[in-house]
Amino acid sequence: MKVMIALDESKGSFYALNWVLTNIIKPRTAIVAASQEGGEEKEDLVYLVHVNLPFQTYVYPAGPVIYTATSVFESVKQAQEKISAGIFARAMRCCEDMNVKSEAMSLRGEPKEVLCQAVEENHVDLLVVGSRGLGMLKRAFLGSVSDYCAHHAHCPVLIVKPPKDLAHQEEEGLQKNA
Known part of the structure; x- marks a missing residue:
């Protein structure tokens, strides 16, 4: 089985990773034991994917010369x-x-679109995304990667919700940084 797990800096995405490793993926040792008993099980593969947002380059007019902020x-x-x-x-x-x-995959672009494209290109069997538990209003304005992937990915999508205490800690951290 090929499983793609979307990761970011959030505790929720790592909770999703650990949940999948504990509940869905078979460790190599179990596969080796099954093959020694005569069964042929293929090894599971986990794609760890992090998507960086594209950086908007700006062009500044400086008289007759155009200056781009390449160092930035x-x-x-x-x-x-x-x-x-x-x-x-x-x-x-x-x-x-x-x-x-x-395997690790660092991609660039709009996360929801890039994830769906990577699923298709790598023939993934399951896409796993964490859920930050945004309210309906925030989700409407910010969009939801998990919601988009659930409707557009060409494979089953598992949305792993963190326990309430983890989601609450993360929400407090976001409010402190704002």
Whole structure:
């Protein structure tokens, strides 16, 4: 089975990863044991996906010369890559601890559209996304990656809701940062 898990910096996405590793994916050791008993089970593969939002480049007129903020663009791109690397390091460690084969994919674009495209390109059997538990009003204005994927992905979509205490902690953290 090929499972794609959408990750970001949120506790909810890592809760979804751990939930899937515990409840859906078979560790390599179980597959080896089954194959030794005569059964042929294929190894599960987990795609760990983090999508960076595209950076809007701005062009500033400076008299007859046009100035683009390439240094700003490069620094934002490096910061995004550093965040992705941190997310992947943590997620790969979780997969290794559970003895699950995984691959990391860093993509760029609008997350909901890029996830659906990656599902199709990689022939994924299941897409897993975490839920931040946005209210109806916030979801209407901000959009919902999980809702979009549930309607547009070409495979089953599992939306993993975190326990109330984890969702509450995350909501408080978002309000403090605003």
